[in-house]
Amino acid sequence: MSATTELRHLGKHGSTAKRQNKTAFLFLLPWFLGLFVITLGPMLASLILSFTDYNLLQPAEFSGLENFSRMLGDERLHRSLGVTFTYVLVSVPAQLSLALALAIVLDRGVRGLAFYRSMFYLPSLLGASVAIAVLWRMVFGADGLFNDGLGLLGIEGRGWISEPETALGTLITLNVWTFGSPMVIFLAGLRQIPAMYYEAASADGASRWRQFLSVTLPLLTPIIFFNLVLQIIHAFQSFTQAFIVSGGTGGPADSTLFYTLYLYQRGFGNFDMGYASALAWLLLLVIGAFTAINFWASKYWVFYND
Template sequence: MTAHPFSAADSASTSGRAVTPSFWSRLWTRDAPGYLFLLPWFIGFFGLTLGPMLTSLYLSFTDFDLLTSPNWVGMDNYTRIFTADPKFAASMRVTFFFVIFSVPLKLAFALAVALLLNRGMRGLPLYRAVFYLPSLLGASVAIAVLWRQLFAGDGVVNDFLAIFGIEGPSWISNPRYSLWTLIVLSVWQFGSPMIIFLAGLRQIPQDMYEAASLDGASKARMFWKITLPLLTPVVFFNAVIQTIDAFKSFTPAFIISGGTGNPINSTLFYTLYLYQEAFGFFRMGYASALAWVLLAIVAAFTGFSFLTSKYWVHYDE
């Protein structure tokens, strides 16, 4: 019997399809384990980050009080923020004042301590841990309560000043000083940027200092001409991170002011005002709009920082 001329080819083709794994089979055997390991991250990102963000974006265009269904109002919330809300302007002034003063002071203090520790003193790991500890505790409720007691009218700070015959004010209740107590608390949490500065200092080649010393350069000149230029990537990183954290600062202002931002709104941080609108007056739609305005401000600052970094940040090539 003569075989069909195409039977062998069909058999080979059919056999080839049978042994060649399909796309989904290859995906399961090759990629599925990786996706399974990533599954907790996917759940967290879509369920706890992206999902709530998109929900808040929708709510920012509604009138929502947590008790009834959202009522679509369009751009009314954003119009009110920029044209008819004096507390928004007050909270922005307080927040920008806090950011402008707390971040540079914290970075300067952190760099000074890092330079001191970089000299190779004994017990460096212990000092590093001790100086880093405030960064771990500073944002806690307990430290905020302690800070309020320290700067109260009958607190430890005024008791110390009384030793020298100085009658200190009530730092917390006086609008001239209340915000400065929060700035001091922020500067006290210098441990995190200090550790990063210390790591950056360890990466600077020592032979550059030796060559400068042979040329007769002073310590101050070596700092301005060698240390600081080579440290600018670290300065840039710390500045961006600390500024974002300063914009998000909430717990100290909430605890020290009792959640009101008083005296006379001198400690009314933007995040505290957002909290009041959301959970004090149940204006969740308006609070969502405030949150997105804050996101836009932080994004604008970060973008501006990256755009201008090419003029002052020097990377080792």
Template structure:
């Protein structure tokens, strides 16, 4: 018998299960189904159900108190002439395009610093990770408003150098910058991921480059960045998705108004105002789907562009 025939015979013998094995396989299948049932119920009732409901509501006039009234494309036509929606999109795009790259730069710089083998690395890593745990909380947003207020800590420090500060969170020209700083401050999560990626780069690459006379900068651009590019891409995608959904900081700093002069009117905050302040839930559902489309488009664009700068081992 040829080797190919022996392989086929072995394959058939593996597929012939005894009655006891078949019974055991059925029991395993039933057990798996039992354990998966809560997840499937949650997926249908908490995720898929509301998503489909919001898709229907996006084509209705619904105020939470009366039955939805189907209006077709009325909400989409309203979007096209909604000036506040345009403002919310502009504010959100500026926030995302500025804060995400800055946060990644700071996180990567600190990861490179920690990767040099500092004493007490675990302690520094834990301390630097804390902002990611606290940055999205209401308490930190309230503290941020106080720090950048007219009588806040920032102006007190500036007064030591004879500089008269302004009301950073009350000025339309500076309030968005304070939220960008807050987002950059929450660099802990991407920093830890960067540090893990740096630890996976073989040291012999750097040793070989140093032997050939490559400088630290050349090693960084020719070894570290290419080998770390999948991690950079991962953090970039997660950062974009999270930043487009930013809400708490703007809500607290502006007391839910998006002010001053709509300078902190993030898209998610405008969606909240339409749905839960104005009770225009149908329009809010349409806005939610617009946000989903925008995030999906940016994510798809990143995946398309990744083939030009992301390098994998294979």
């Protein structure tokens, strides 16, 4: 009986599968168009353009590997890579640590959880806006709010944004300020940890610190990994804040020259489109490499329960 129903089901499935191909294609039509015309097509085109000299007005001229050999001697590019790596490697761990710490504090039955969560989450909605970048310029200016605060503590301030040593720090602060969205993800992850694990641990006499190290942290590693991958990819693409804070220059002294900002300057400031395409592909490779390393390293520290 079961065999026949299964067979009948199979047959039905086989005939509908063909019909579904057409239906599925219709449902996916906008997506397919977007994929090929807006995404994959331009991606391929930019790969080709990266081997050319192209300024939008004259037709692209094949230049072989010239764009890539130019990269080797391009000091502003090296500078922008350094700035971007510093930004990613400092701001992402700082942001995630803060997010994790506050998520853990909030998860332990704090009254008014919803209120605190909202307050901490709000900056991550505002942080990407031009308005907040404008605010940052004022807060960290020589006569800005931050120096007023330091003045109360008796510390001499400085022009945080106008000095090359500290300008990048203000942008890192801004990224850390948006820790709310990874925090919400951590909170959701903490909810998934069954209470019986803690009950068992405390029955065995484990202290709360011990419980954190042996129960919470291992079970949370998949979420930490997820946040890490996501935030690194995201941080590599930061643009707006550096653009506004430096007035589009990446200054002072190229200290806030994010990679994407340099790419914008080459491509849309100088209309050096071939070189900009090559830069874009280097960015893709760098992000891809970081993500691959992340996945490889995850074998050693991410704990999957199943």
